Amino acid sequence: MERDSGSMEYRLLEQVNCPRDLKKLSERELFELCAEIRAFLLAAVSKTGGHLASNLGAVELTVAIHRVFDLPEDKLVFDVGHQCYTHKLLTGRREQFCSLRSFEGISGFPKPWESPYDAFVAGHASTSVSAAFGIASALTLQGSPHYALALIGDGAMTGGMAYEALNNAGRSRTRLVVILNHNDMSISKNVGAFARYLSSIRSRPFYLGFKRRVKRFLTRLPLLGKPLLHWLEHSKSLLKSILYPSTFFEDMGFEYLGPVDGHDLPELIRTLALARDMAAPVVVQVETVKGKGYPFAEENPGAYHAIGNFDVRNGGDDVTMADCYSNQIGQELVRLGEEEPRICAVTAAMKYGTGLHTFAAAHRDRFFDVGIAEEHAVTFAGGLSAQGLLPVFCVYSTFLQRGFDQAIHDLAIDGKRAVLCVDRAGIVGEDGETHQGVFDAAFLSEIPGVTVYSPEGYEEARLCLRHAVLEDRGLSCVRYPRGGERRSHSLPPSTDFQFIDRGGRGLLISYGRSFSGCWQAAEALERESGERVSLLKLTRITPLDPRLPELVSRFEQVLFVEEGIRAGGIGEHLAALLLEQGFRGSFRIAAIEGRFVPQGRLEELLEQLRLDPASIQERMHHMLKGGAAHA
Numbered sequence: 101m102e103r104d105s106g107s108m109e110y111r112l113l114e115q116v117n118c119p120r121d122l123k124k125l126s127e128r129e130l131f132e133l134c135a136e137i138r139a140f141l142l143a144a145v146s147k148t149g150g151h152l153a154s155n156l157g158a159v160e161l162t163v164a165i166h167r168v169f170d171l172p173e174d175k176l177v178f179d180v181g182h183q184c185y186t187h188k189l190l191t192g193r194r195e196q197f198c199s200l201r202s203f204e205g206i207s208g209f210p211k212p213w214e215s216p217y218d219a220f221v222a223g224h225a226s227t228s229v230s231a232a233f234g235i236a237s238a239l240t241l242q243g244s245p246h247y248a249l250a251l252i253g254d255g256a257m258t259g260g261m262a263y264e265a266l267n268n269a270g271r272s273r274t275r276l277v278v279i280l281n282h283n284d285m286s287i288s289k290n291v292g293a294f295a296r297y298l299s300s301i302r303s304r305p306f307y308l309g310f311k312r313r314v315k316r317f318l319t320r321l322p323l324l325g326k327p328l329l330h331w332l333e334h335s336k337s338l339l340k341s342i343l344y345p346s347t348f349f350e351d352m353g354f355e356y357l358g359p360v361d362g363h364d365l366p367e368l369i370r371t372l373a374l375a376r377d378m379a380a381p382v383v384v385q386v387e388t389v390k391g392k393g394y395p396f397a398e399e400n401p402g403a404y405h406a407i408g409n410f411d412v413r414n415g416g417d418d419v420t421m422a423d424c425y426s427n428q429i430g431q432e433l434v435r436l437g438e439e440e441p442r443i444c445a446v447t448a449a450m451k452y453g454t455g456l457h458t459f460a461a462a463h464r465d466r467f468f469d470v471g472i473a474e475e476h477a478v479t480f481a482g483g484l485s486a487q488g489l490l491p492v493f494c495v496y497s498t499f500l501q502r503g504f505d506q507a508i509h510d511l512a513i514d515g516k517r518a519v520l521c522v523d524r525a526g527i528v529g530e531d532g533e534t535h536q537g538v539f540d541a542a543f544l545s546e547i548p549g550v551t552v553y554s555p556e557g558y559e560e561a562r563l564c565l566r567h568a569v570l571e572d573r574g575l576s577c578v579r580y581p582r583g584g585e586r587r588s589h590s591l592p593p594s595t596d597f598q599f600i601d602r603g604g605r606g607l608l609i610s611y612g613r614s615f616s617g618c619w620q621a622a623e624a625l626e627r628e629s630g631e632r633v634s635l636l637k638l639t640r641i642t643p644l645d646p647r648l649p650e651l652v653s654r655f656e657q658v659l660f661v662e663e664g665i666r667a668g669g670i671g672e673h674l675a676a677l678l679l680e681q682g683f684r685g686s687f688r689i690a691a692i693e694g695r696f697v698p699q700g701r702l703e704e705l706l707e708q709l710r711l712d713p714a715s716i717q718e719r720m721h722h723m724l725k726g727g728a729a730h731a
Contacts, residue, residue, distance in 0.1 A: 110136045117192050119166040119217075130167070130365055134159050137186055138393045140197075146412045148200040149530065150208050151182035153391035153404040154253075157283055157362070161251075161386055162186035164368035165279070168376060169247060172216045175239075177232040179252040179262075181209035181222030182406070183281070191217035201530035203700030203708075209534060219248075223534020224499065225472040226259030228252045229278055233265055236274035247275040247376065254282045255449060258471025269381055270353025276381045277372075278354070281362065283390045283401075349383040358385030363392060402452055425561055425580040426494075426523055430455025432562040433492060433521075436569055437463045443569060444468065444484055446493040448477045454494035454523050474499050478506035478520075485516040490569060494521040497537025497579065498528075504543055511575045512547045518575055519568045520544075525554070525579035526613055526663040527706065532699035537581075538692055542668035544577050545642040551576040552642040553595065554612035557585045560593035560639060567595045581613045581663075583702075588616045594639045599651060604632035606724050607655040611638040611670065614663045614711065621716035628717075631724055641670045648674065649681035656685045657723040661716055663706075666691035690719055 112133040116122050125133060137159050145152045163186065165176060171191070178184050188206065189197070193215065199205025210218035220231045232250035239246055256262060257280065269276055349356045355378050360371045368386070375382040391397025396415040397404035404415075437443045437459060444466040445459045451469055460467040470477045474495060481491035495503070500522055511518050522544075525537045544552050551572055553564035561580050568576035591598055608618040615637045625631045634655065638644075652658055652674075660671035671689035678687060692709055706712040710719070 110140055112136055113140060113189065113194065116190055117194075119171050119190060122163065122166050122190060127366060130163060134163055134365065137163070137189060140189065140194075141185055142394060142412050144197050144200065145185075145407070146410050146415075148198070148202070149406075149408040150185070150201055151406050152394075153397040153401040154183040155185040156394055156397055157388045157390040157392045157401075158183040158251075158281060159186050159392070160363050160365045160368060161279070161281060161388060162190065164365060164372055165249065165251070166190050167369055168372040169249065172219070174247045174249065175219035175232070175235045176217070176249045176251065177220045177228045177235065178210050178222045179228035179250065179256040180225050183251070183253070184208075184210050184218075184222070187217070188215075191215055201532075201699050203698070203704050205699070207532050207699055208530065209532065211532075221534065223531070224502070225256040226252075226261040228256070229262055229265035229269065232278070233269040233272070233274065233276055236269075236276040237272070240274050245275070247277055249277045249279060251279045251281060254280065254284065255472055258449065259473050260476065266349070266352050266354070270349075272353075272381060274381060275379055277375050278381070278383045279372075280358075280383055280385045281388055282359065282385055283362075283388045347383075353381065355380055355382040356385070357382060359387050360384065362386040362388030424455075424582070424584050425558070426453065426455035427458075428455070428558045428561060429494065429521055429523075429565060429578070429580065430458045432565050433494075433569075434458050434462045436566060437466065440490065440570065441466075442488065442490045444489050444491045446470065446477050446481050446484075446491055448472055448474045448493075448495055448499065450494070450496065450499075453496070454521070456494055474502040475506050478503035479510040481518045482506070482510040482514075482516050485511070485518045490517060490519070492519045492521060492569060494523060496524040496535075497522050497526075497540040498524065498535045500540060501543070507544070507550075507575065508547055512549055515549065515574045517573055519565070519572075520575070520577040521565070522577055522579035524582045526581045527697060527702055528582045529702050529705065530699050533696040536697040537579075538664045538697060540577075540579060541641060541662065541664045541670055544579075545670060545673060546668065547575065549574050550642060551640065553578045553639055554641050555580060555593070555639055556612055556615050556637065557587050557593065560595075563593045564595055564639065579612070586613060586616055588619045591637070594637075596640050597645055597648065598637045598639070600635040600637070602626075602632050602634045604634060604724075605655060606631070606633035606657040606659070606720055607636060607652060608633055608659055608661065608716070608720060609636040609638065609652070609671075609674070610661040611641050612663065614661050617706070617711065617713045617716055618661055620713035621720060624713065624717045625720060629721060631721065633720055633724075638670070642673070644670075644674060644677060649678050649683065652678060653681070653683050653685070657720070658685055658687045659690060659716070659720050659723060660687070661690045661711065663711060664691060666693045686723060688719070688723060690716065 112129055113136045141155055193206055196206045201208045210222045212218050228250035232248040236248035347356045357371050357375055360367055375384050390401040391404055445456050446468045447454055447456050448470055449472045451457050451460055470480055477493050481493045484491040522540050525540055528535050544550055555561040555564045564578045568578055608622055610618045622633050622635055625633060662669055662671050666689055669691055671691055675687050
């Protein structure tokens, strides 16, 4: 990356192109390397944007892991993966860092197709222990002496999948090391009983030393010492709890080491080496400070979790809560909460990301943060609904994928009244494949009895939310994109559909953000070639209005555009409905077909997918000229 004038030289960092180079450095040089890494990350992320606070907090920990273990033969699995920047710097991707999160650049998350050092894809929480245990089990079966490591934050430990994996792995004899990075944060402040439990362990720093002293004393006693030690290790007696206390992890079958200061590099290296030498499932609890080394991020780690471009010198001045759909929905929900006392808001550790911080402040008793536990959140909402309340669960599209079964089983089957606010619907951009919200329209539309709205613009989003909360029955969903509104027209808001008759043989149909691109394409067609096409905007995309087939059948050439997956999408639903009604015209669908969407800016991704206004114009023009639409 380019250096600013007067910036520090990265003398040691430039010598490290793989973990083997790291092992050649002295302890003093390792301290200097950590300082260089922090300076490099600040300079780089201030230009590219990205996850800053989590990466600043994991510098020493990542350096220690690469110093002690032998990657890529040992396999490091990240949880979520937003703390992997130091890992990427140490594994040969320093020169590519200027392309972080950009189209065809390096990802902000671990990607096995990007580097052999990235052992497993990451992007969602609470997956690392399951994946690492699977890898460790495979290594054991293959006779390999190498280790699998799961690096998981305490935020991800609020998700049930982590406990399923711990329960499964603890009694195995695999070479599995679970590194628990405890910083009291996910994106927002951590909630729940386990967060308090980890803090209680931290408040007892004598724990590990005391346990070692008891064990050493007993092993030295003649005759009765070793039998007593064995009895203590396996008993449930009061004596054990006094003399030989165990942690939750040990009760699950793991060895436990910690807590360790996550910024004390020598102690980290010593403890990780001890974990390595145990050759058994081990949990190492590490205490870190999110945003370490950058005062703005230390003071406000939530704002610096994921950030755009900023000025390193006055960073806090540039971090603002920009106007966006999330905040608009959050503010409207506050107003609805004032009108209807049964309304409750639910989030899965995303109070700020989903705009619910305003509801939390205004209606504290009716706000619930369940941690990173989307499945639980959906069923929890079902429980609220069962007692006559009106739950609204605000969740990113990509994370709602986890709650699909619960939406069917715990909400829809029994007709429970609940609202899912599906944030970040559609392409989200720089976070890439694991975060693109392109599946929700397809999978939600499969649920019997569900109502799904996809508004365009703030006013329509507020109207749809109000209608879903106050008037609909059963399960309703309101989906909206990341960022702000991008309208190219001034149509009034609707909760159903709007037909714009511009004459001509062609019809463009779309919903949500994509409709603006269709509007621009229609205007460009008339301006550049004199071809007129009409427009149909769907706001309620499920169930489809029964009047649509008759309306659409008036046109010879119909192009349906959606910023979502084609298979099972709304375009296919409408095509099936038209076929049943005997439609004889040409119907084409422009959508995402058979692929995952990589990282990049929204505009360049839409262009690559041929969903931008120019591509829509070209497709429609080709259809009107009698040819088949381009693939």
